[in-house]
Amino acid sequence: MPAANTCPVCDRPATGEHHPFCSQGCRDRDLIQWLDGNRAIPGPPAEETED
Ligand SMILES: [Zn+2]
Incomplete structure (x- = not known):
């Protein structure tokens, strides 16, 4: 199980x-x-009701 410490935005290694x-x-x-x-x-x- 790899410790995926990656940025959730760009998948680069997080610092x-x-x-x-x-x-x-x-x-x-x-x-x-x-x-x-x-x-x-x-x-x-927007509700427009007409009578
Ligand atoms: Zn990033």
Whole structure:
């Protein structure tokens, strides 16, 4: 069982400094992706009722 200590963003070996990422850039990218995923909550469709 290999100890896969790889960056979840780019699959490069993670460094101790930025663990579990390989660099500050991948840290930011992961955070942005996380925020994007969280933000992707579609609001209710605008309802227009006509009588
Ligand atoms: Zn990376």
